[in-house]
Amino acid sequence: MDFWFSYITLAEIYVLLGLSTNLLVGIVGIFSVSQAAVFGVGAYIVAHFLLAAEPMSFLPALGIAAVCCVLLNVLVTLPALRVSGDYFVVTSFGIQLLATAVFTNWTAGTGGANGLPGIPPPDLFNHPLESTGELTLLCTAGAALGCLAFYLIMRAPFGRLLRAIREDESAVAAAGKNVLRAKVSAAALAGAFAGVAGGLYATFLSFIDPSSFDLDASILLLTMVVVGGARTLAGSIIGPFLLLALPQVLTLLDIPTTIAASMRQLLYGLLLILFMMFRPQGLAGEKL
Amino acid sequence: MSAYLEVAGLQKNFGGLQALQDCSFAIAQGRITCLVGPNGAGKTTIFNVITGFLRPDAGHVVFCDRSLDGLTPQQVVHNGIARTFQNLRLFADLTALDNVMVGLPRQFAEEPLGAIFRPLHAARQQTKRREEARATLAHVGLADRADERVRNLSYGEQKLLTVARVLATGAELLLLDEPASGLSAGALDSIMALLRRLQNEGKTLLVVEHNTRVVQQIADDVLFLHQGHLMAQGTPQQIIADPALAEIYFGGAI
Secondary structure (H helix, E strand, C coil): HHHHHHHHHHHHHHHHHHHHHHHHHHHHHHCCCCHHHHHHHHHHHHHHHHHHHCCCCCHHHHHHHHHHHHHHHHHHHHHCCCCCCCHHHHHHHHHHHHHHHHHCCCCHHCCCCHHHHCCCCCCECCCCCCCHHHHHHHHHHHHHHHHHHHHHHHCCCCHHHHHHHHHHHHEEEEHHCHHHHHHEEEEEEEHHHHHHHHHHHHHCCEEEEEHHHHHHHHHHHHHHHHHHECCCCCCCCCCHHHHHHHHHHHHCCCCCCCHHHHHHHHHHHHHHHHHHHHHHCCCCCCCC | CCEEEEEEEEEEEEECCCEEEEEEEEECCCCCEECCCCCCCCCCHHHHHHCCCCCCEEEEECCCCCCCCCCCHHHHHHHCECCCCCCCCCCCCEEHHHHHHHHHHCCCCHHHHHHHCCCHHHHHHHHHHHHHHHHHHHHCHHHHHCEEEEHHHCHHHHHHHHHHHHCCCCEEEEEHHHHHHHCCCHHHHHHHHHHHHHHCCCCCCECCCCCHHHHHHHHHHEEEECCCEEEEEHHHHHHHHHHHHHHHHCCCCC
């Protein structure tokens, strides 16, 4: 039972990340490969406040993390607001490497490669959520709110504006709309999603280290969006649930544990390539 | 009478190419003015400068006694000037209706907070605005194509849709870049009728056009541009009758 709860909880956290990535990459067309970095900052901030000598309670810490990630994501996508497409991928790649370097080497703040152990479970109104069931409920609520926000945005004029921007920025400007402001808003929102996901992740696992927030993690997020389906809510949900199930399926096969991790990366890579070639719209999405 | 739109001394160089050279003209309110001239005369550059997509190296644009110098495309639209593009630039994956709705000014929930925290108000407002957009589509004759994706529309329908999108902005002065090019005879007639209708409703039109038949039929005034400079101005009859202009236009010099 606990196994299922853990799987669902983790998948729900990745649903928030999928929404974040989908919003930026799928809908606005800002091809970010550094969403895991923003996710990591959210996780470290929440861990920092909960591990402090006088621990903060969970919700305020999560709020601070969300605000920081909003600012951070706007900052890291800023180059994309001015230059287009291809150049930004390189910039974003650099940002991701930079973040990994900081996570790994800033030992005083992040525990370095050893990570931060013993992060207390989240609490709601002085009630610590210690059982897996309660944590699952919390993450379900978080993911549901995220999905609701995503849904409301996509059916509002803001969603239409973002889709139009991905297709033709000049035409949007010619229609009298502020392209820059819309992109900044989308980046801010994607940052909030990633920050909240980070906070939930840190408290759920009670241990974080840089390997969860590196380039591989960013590419996993992209794979989730591509496989699930870009630009749709359903795609952002299906992708994480499917790709997180994959390692579990692999454990059923008789593979030595030493190569299981690389096997997983191999499969993720293969999936990404195959979907791009044969089904670019993913399982439940539109063409990227 | 003060001019409705006036451009004065516009200068624009692209590297060594002088796209606009001391280009000046004025257009009057409520009229259809056609901008003609050979390829490379600077017609589209003029559009780009007026609508804020390009900064001129020198010169001024004044609209209704307000200077448009240094404004962004978005601010130019808010001042009442909207444009179409020669290559249409429609949102191909969106429906015809959504293309028009992008152009509607002052929509609620065009930012995330309104969309998330006041969803019911946003939905109600959007229902209202959708009717507005449908009316605009009906106005250009695309009522029954509203929910079709743009990629499934014929070229003629797409051209009409570009006009609907600029109409949605509420602009008074419409800059249309070759609205009639590449159209069949039937589509040509319907777009010319539409332009006339817009004029009767009080819009002012500045139209880049190559087809002399179209120019003769719709233009009140013609501006003849050559090498980035206004070479002649007059009625369509005067311009077409001028052998020197025909020589330039049809490349007789070679």
